[in-house]
Amino acid sequence: MSSERHIVALVPAYNEEESIAATIEAVLNQERVPDKIVIIPNGCSDRTADIARTFPVTVMELPRLEHKKSEALNRAWLQYAQDADVVICLDADTVLPPNAIGDWEQEFVYDWARHGSQAVTAFAGTGSSPAPLRSRDIRELPLGGSSSKFTMLGKDFLTRLQRAEFSRWTDTALRRGWTSVLAGTGAAISGEALRQVAAMDDREGPWIYSSQVEDFELTYRIRQLGYRCQVSPTVRAYTDAMKTVKALWGQRMKWQVGTIEDLLKIGVNRLTVMDWFQQLSGMFSAFARYLWVAVILTLCLVGHLRFQWLWWVAVPLFFVVLQVKHAHRIPHRDRVDVLYAFLIIPSEAFAWLRAGWFTAAWIQAPVDLIRGRHKDRWGLQYRAEAFRRGLVGKLRLAGIRVVAASGIATVALLSIGNLVPASGLPTVEAIARTGTGAINHSGPATCRGYVALTYDDGPTQYTAATSDLLRRYGLHAAFFLTGEHTELNPDAVRALAADGQMIGNHTVTHPHLTDLPISQAKQEILDNADLIEAVTGQRPTLFRPPYGDTNDKLSAFALRNGMPETLWTLDTNDWIGKTPSQVDDEIGKAKDGDIILMHDDEDTDIKTVALIASTLRRLDLCTGRIVPDSASHHIPLLDKSHSVKVVPW
Numbered sequence: 001m002s003s004e005r006h007i008v009a010l011v012p013a014y015n016e017e018e019s020i021a022a023t024i025e026a027v028l029n030q031e032r033v034p035d036k037i038v039i040i041p042n043g044c045s046d047r048t049a050d051i052a053r054t055f056p057v058t059v060m061e062l063p064r065l066e067h068k069k070s071e072a073l074n075r076a077w078l079q080y081a082q083d084a085d086v087v088i089c090l091d092a093d094t095v096l097p098p099n100a101i102g103d104w105e106q107e108f109v110y111d112w113a114r115h116g117s118q119a120v121t122a123f124a125g126t127g128s129s130p131a132p133l134r135s136r137d138i139r140e141l142p143l144g145g146s147s148s149k150f151t152m153l154g155k156d157f158l159t160r161l162q163r164a165e166f167s168r169w170t171d172t173a174l175r176r177g178w179t180s181v182l183a184g185t186g187a188a189i190s191g192e193a194l195r196q197v198a199a200m201d202d203r204e205g206p207w208i209y210s211s212q213v214e215d216f217e218l219t220y221r222i223r224q225l226g227y228r229c230q231v232s233p234t235v236r237a238y239t240d241a242m243k244t245v246k247a248l249w250g251q252r253m254k255w256q257v258g259t260i261e262d263l264l265k266i267g268v269n270r271l272t273v274m275d276w277f278q279q280l281s282g283m284f285s286a287f288a289r290y291l292w293v294a295v296i297l298t299l300c301l302v303g304h305l306r307f308q309w310l311w312w313v314a315v316p317l318f319f320v321v322l323q324v325k326h327a328h329r330i331p332h333r334d335r336v337d338v339l340y341a342f343l344i345i346p347s348e349a350f351a352w353l354r355a356g357w358f359t360a361a362w363i364q365a366p367v368d369l370i371r372g373r374h375k376d377r378w379g380l381q382y383r384a385e386a387f388r389r390g391l392v393g394k395l396r397l398a399g400i401r402v403v404a405a406s407g408i409a410t411v412a413l414l415s416i417g418n419l420v421p422a423s424g425l426p427t428v429e430a431i432a433r434t435g436t437g438a439i440n441h442s443g444p445a446t447c448r449g450y451v452a453l454t455y456d457d458g459p460t461q462y463t464a465a466t467s468d469l470l471r472r473y474g475l476h477a478a479f480f481l482t483g484e485h486t487e488l489n490p491d492a493v494r495a496l497a498a499d500g501q502m503i504g505n506h507t508v509t510h511p512h513l514t515d516l517p518i519s520q521a522k523q524e525i526l527d528n529a530d531l532i533e534a535v536t537g538q539r540p541t542l543f544r545p546p547y548g549d550t551n552d553k554l555s556a557f558a559l560r561n562g563m564p565e566t567l568w569t570l571d572t573n574d575w576i577g578k579t580p581s582q583v584d585d586e587i588g589k590a591k592d593g594d595i596i597l598m599h600d601d602e603d604t605d606i607k608t609v610a611l612i613a614s615t616l617r618r619l620d621l622c623t624g625r626i627v628p629d630s631a632s633h634h635i636p637l638l639d640k641s642h643s644v645k646v647v648p649w
């Protein structure tokens with residue numbers, strides 16, 4: 001596809017041999033491929049440049065530069081991107097979904113059409129014309145740049161916390177319609193705006209050397225010229241999360257100290273007033289936390305600390321509600337994200353960390369400024385990251401353990417209230433006592449219809465017990481397994497195979513498949529099939545896309561590989577923490593042919609089996625087998641179709 005608009009992608013890279021290939025691959029797989037892709041390995045001591053050269057891209061290898069990333073960007077911009085209409089800036093560990101650059105281009109095209117010309121000269125002037133303050137007026141300004149909504153994939157504790165935090169950042173920016181940072185992680189910037197910034201007299205190119213947060217400074221200059229900078233409503237970018245507290249601390253100190261230094265230099269004006277406000281509220285919440293601890297400690301010391309409902313129950317409950325509400329906005333959230341929000345302790349731990357770096361940075365930045373000293377925070381952050389790369393897994397810092405332990409303690413406390421089993425439900429102990437013989441129940445005399453029970457996201461520690469119990473009630477089910485969990489619980493998968501349950505493919509890492517490049521999405525499916533086959537000797541016979549997120553290409557691909565796509569027609573919503581009888585109420589709505597969605601990651605699922613057995617008996621329904629059907633069935637509830645049906649087992 002040719003286009004008269006010239007788009008150049010600049011990707012500075014410093015020792016990124018592990019991620020550079022994926023970043024380039026994702027750019028080359030764009031629906032709208034940039035006209036030029038420039039990879040800029042600078043000062044690398046690893047294979048980053050060699051790997052980049054294996055792709056059809058321009059590689060501009062540079063030695064170690066005094067001004068590192070900013071200088072690398074400037075040199076590449078001067079050589080390759082000065083005449084571009086749009087410049088895409090990407091970190092070398094960012095992966096863009098295939099729609100990204102096309103969507104960014106459309107944002108600019110739409111804006112140029114609205115403002116008459118793409119070479120629009122924003123009402124220039126450095127501060128002479130006051131920048132508008134109201135979102136409504138800001139929306140009228142020409143578009144200077146559009147940041148991606150960056151997020152990180154992964155199921156570990158720190159990643160989830162960072163994902164929740166960035167999701168909050170994105171939401172705020174989308175709501176107000178502007179942002180003060182076009183994140184260097186992934187952003188599209190107007191070529192005209194960059195030319196105007198480069199023409200300012202304090203710099204060699206658009207990126208300045210005296211700032212540690214060069215993307216913040218550049219965004220400020222673009223906004224100062226009268227442009228609007230926004231977060232794209234549609235472009236996501238995937239990046240690496242910091243994996244240790246140390247690395248996270250290093251990254252945040254760099255951002256925080258850099259932002260404070262820039263703000264102190266720029267001062268308070270209409271463009272920075274929100275940033276100042278954020279700094280102040282950050283400091284305020286840090287001090288509120290210190291004060292809270294001081295008060296509690298004092299009360300302890302003088303022996304006046306008493307249990308008060310308001311403080312110990314009502315206030316935390318209020319925060320829990322806020323957190324859970326927010327958790328539903330996290331991209332790619334799963335039940336654990338919601339659980340964390342519910343437990344509040346993980347996010348509290350993160351808030352303490354943030355209070356820590358806010359305070360540290362506010363002490364550090366003015367001291368640095370006064371002494372004229374510049375700590376190399378790039379280096380500090382890089383070393384912190386490299387540290388974890390070398391010793392992955394071994395160097396989990398004590399902080400994480402403490403936080404995890406508090407989380408577990410909270411779970412334990414919360415579950416005390418749930419320790420009394422509801423009458424009539426078999427407890428795990430009771431199940432264990434029944435031995436291996438069949439429970440005295442041979443199913444309904446007549447099967448007036450067949451439904452399929454399906455369990456997603458396993459296997460877990462409860463899977464084998466659930467399967468065993470199903471068998472003893474004369475029920476069958478399909479288990480849609482993820483590769484990550486299969487690797488953790490291979491015995492459970494073997495138990496499912498031995499019990500004769502249907503085994504389905506639920507991808508390796510449970511991603512939103514349609515957000516991935518198609519090749520990667522297919523790999524998720526194939527790799528998981530291989531994994532399950534390696535454990536059980538049989539390939540899975542069904543496929544279910546995580547979150548039901550699918551498209552025609554994926555359905556066809558799964559079918560060709562012998563795994564017809566299996567969605568669901570009845571969702572029990574068991575994952576939101578329903579009790580067994582609430583889940584069973586949903587199953588009471590089942591009718592012939594239904595495919596029922598559940599998850600097998602909680603012990604309540606074991607307790608639910610007995611209820612399901614009697615409910616299905618009451619409805620004269622039996623559990624059936626899911627088989628491919630040449631007809632495609634539309635599922636009104638999901639507004640999607642699948643080509644399977646339920647037949648007698």
Ligand SMILES: [Zn+2]
Nearest residue numbers: 456457546547
């Ligand atoms: Zn799932």
